[in-house]
Amino acid sequence: MSAPAAERVRPRRGAGGEIVVRFEDVAVARDGRLVLEDVSFTVRAGQFVGVVGPNGAGKTTLLRALLGLVPLARGRIEVLGRPPGDARGEIGYVPQRHAIAASFPATVRDVVMMGRLGRYARHGLGRIRREDRLAVEEALARVDLLAHADRPVGRLSGGEQRRVMLAQALCASARLLVLDEPTIGLDLPAEQAFYALLDGLDRTVIAVSHDLLALASVADELICINRTMHVHGNPDDVVHSHALREAYHCEFDFLAGELAHHGRRPGGAPPDSGAPDAGGAPR
Amino acid sequence: MLELAFMQRAVLAAAAIGLVCGALGFFVVLRRLAFIGVGIAHSAIGGVALAIVLGGPPLASAALFAIAVALAIARLTRSGRLSEDAVIGIFFAGSMALAVVLFSLRRGYQQDLFGYLFGNVLAITPGELGVLLAAGAAVLVALALAFRPLLFLAFDEEVARAYGHPVGALEAGLLVLLAVTVVVGVRLVGVILVEALLVVPAATATLWASHYRAQLALAMALGAGAGVVGLAVAYLFDLAAGGAIVLVSVAGFLLSLLLRPLLGRAGV
Numbered sequence: 334m335s336a337p338a339a340e341r342v343r344p345r346r347g348a349g350g351e352i353v354v355r356f357e358d359v360a361v362a363r364d365g366r367l368v369l370e371d372v373s374f375t376v377r378a379g380q381f382v383g384v385v386g387p388n389g390a391g392k393t394t395l396l397r398a399l400l401g402l403v404p405l406a407r408g409r410i411e412v413l414g415r416p417p418g419d420a421r422g423e424i425g426y427v428p429q430r431h432a433i434a435a436s437f438p439a440t441v442r443d444v445v446m447m448g449r450l451g452r453y454a455r456h457g458l459g460r461i462r463r464e465d466r467l468a469v470e471e472a473l474a475r476v477d478l479l480a481h482a483d484r485p486v487g488r489l490s491g492g493e494q495r496r497v498m499l500a501q502a503l504c505a506s507a508r509l510l511v512l513d514e515p516t517i518g519l520d521l522p523a524e525q526a527f528y529a530l531l532d533g534l535d536r537t538v539i540a541v542s543h544d545l546l547a548l549a550s551v552a553d554e555l556i557c558i559n560r561t562m563h564v565h566g567n568p569d570d571v572v573h574s575h576a577l578r579e580a581y582h583c584e585f586d587f588l589a590g591e592l593a594h595h596g597r598r599p600g601g602a603p604p605d606s607g608a609p610d611a612g613g614a615p616r
Numbered sequence: 617m618l619e620l621a622f623m624q625r626a627v628l629a630a631a632a633i634g635l636v637c638g639a640l641g642f643f644v645v646l647r648r649l650a651f652i653g654v655g656i657a658h659s660a661i662g663g664v665a666l667a668i669v670l671g672g673p674p675l676a677s678a679a680l681f682a683i684a685v686a687l688a689i690a691r692l693t694r695s696g697r698l699s700e701d702a703v704i705g706i707f708f709a710g711s712m713a714l715a716v717v718l719f720s721l722r723r724g725y726q727q728d729l730f731g732y733l734f735g736n737v738l739a740i741t742p743g744e745l746g747v748l749l750a751a752g753a754a755v756l757v758a759l760a761l762a763f764r765p766l767l768f769l770a771f772d773e774e775v776a777r778a779y780g781h782p783v784g785a786l787e788a789g790l791l792v793l794l795a796v797t798v799v800v801g802v803r804l805v806g807v808i809l810v811e812a813l814l815v816v817p818a819a820t821a822t823l824w825a826s827h828y829r830a831q832l833a834l835a836m837a838l839g840a841g842a843g844v845v846g847l848a849v850a851y852l853f854d855l856a857a858g859g860a861i862v863l864v865s866v867a868g869f870l871l872s873l874l875l876r877p878l879l880g881r882a883g884v
Contacts, residue, residue: 400777400778402774402777402778418780421778421779421780422779422780424778424779426774426775426778426779428772428774428775428778433771436822436826437770437771438646438822438825438826438827438828438831439767439771439827439828440827443767443828444771447764447767447768447771447776448779450764450765450768450779450781451779451780451781485826485827498775501775505779511778
């Protein structure tokens with residue numbers, strides 16, 4: 334069953350706030366072929382926007398365009414009124430990632446401090462200042478990793494490593510957090526804890542996930558893409574829309590709760606048929 | 617042995633190249649650049665051969681040639697059409713072939729070639745020592761300034777890029793430092809052995825230390841130590857100095873491999 338609005342711990346946000354992200358008729362090409370086109374939406378300050386779609390739909394490409402890492406074939410992207418490449422100091426990025434190498438020679442605190450690098454490099458020839466240390470401690474406390482601060486980062490569990498990356502983004506003082514499949518590989522309690530953490534941050538968040546229902550229960554708005562934008566709106570409307578079925582090329586009946594029977598496959602990728610890895614208990 | 621002026625210079629030179637190679641070796645091992653190091657080192661020989669045949673300062677020519685090859689490898693790999701090892705393999709073989717062909721134009725080329733393949737730390741002049749120390753200091757300062765961004769890059773290139781760090785320039789810069797170090801080391805221990813100094817001390821350090829500060833300090837100490845001890849061994853037993861330095865370094869690695877499980881990992 335889709336997450337009912339009544340279970341939401343907070344009201345939807347964003348109406349009338351400052352526009353943080355604006356996509357206007359964006360298209361991205363790879364090897365001469367459009368992998369994303371006709372994408373237009375805005376994200377306002379404080380909103381949590383989920384981007385969903387089947388595998389290969391162009392979700393990560395959308396994020397990479399937002400970060401200024403891929404050129405646009407058409408259209409315009411603005412982050413805080415600037416081109417994406419110029420707003421990098423304002424964006425915190427938590428990539429979709431495999432495990433950090435177990436032997437990587439740095440502690441959790443070192444890796445979180447990397448988020449401050451752009452700031453302290455501009456002041457005093459790269460010397461770490463007191464405010465940098467404070468920001469790191471605060472970010473570590475935010476994600477509940479203070480106790481692990483001096484452990485080698487490669488020895489942490491997948492969920493803890495995801496929180497390390499979130500702390501890195503937080504202490505960059507980013508106003509916009511960009512998360513790519515932030516909960517892949519996490520079990521259900523870890524996933525819920527991660528989203529609860531995001532919920533309390535008071536930042537603008539754009540998260541991409543193939544896990545439609547997980548995002549539907551936490552996001553203020555959902556954007557469903559499959560090469561092009563299929564639907565954009567509040568999660569309850571999106572989840573019940575015909576356009577969503579079109580995007581995934583399959584039928585699923587949320588009201589009948591059929592997906593609940595499939596159970597949750599923690600960390601599993603959706604099958605190639607394009608069906609979303611959805612289901613599990615409503616939150 | 618230290619009362620001899622040439623030995624004093626040799627000890628200083630060997631310690632310095634060991635120190636610099638150890639520091640740079642930290643990134644060579646962390647980022648798996650050992651094969652790039654091999655490619656750059658062998659391309660330096662192509663530069664030397666060009667200078668000897670056409671006339672000109674061999675080390676400056678080697679430096680330019682090695683830097684050009686390093687940047688070409690970075691550029692071609694970045695374009696994504698060829699894998700890095702294929703690109704390195706092409707430049708590696710091409711530069712060596714160029715060197716062999718050019719040296720063969722001269723009578724007695726084998727001695728020249730051998731001199732650069734294996735180096736001669738005992739023949740270093742005061743002028744060369746000055747160049748070595750200046751270049752080594754420059755490499756260490758550059759490495760210190762770029763250390764944190766380079767570590768970020770080693771952690772996650774895409775995230776570093778998303779935060780606005782100049783990933784391409786940092787990578788190219790690291791390869792240029794590698795090229796400069798290789799060329800300076802060529803005069804002392806030769807092409808083949810400078811590659812070993814770029815890998816072995818840093819790899820040994822990872823056996824004993826798990827944090828980058830400790831790994832870096834240990835790699836530099838092991839590099840400098842191998843230089844000095846290797847030279848002493850060569851002096852005492854009348855052995856080839858370059859080979860002795862690298863053998864001491866490799867012996868340290870093998871000993872660490874054996875001892876580490878017995879002593880446990882140091883908590884650093």
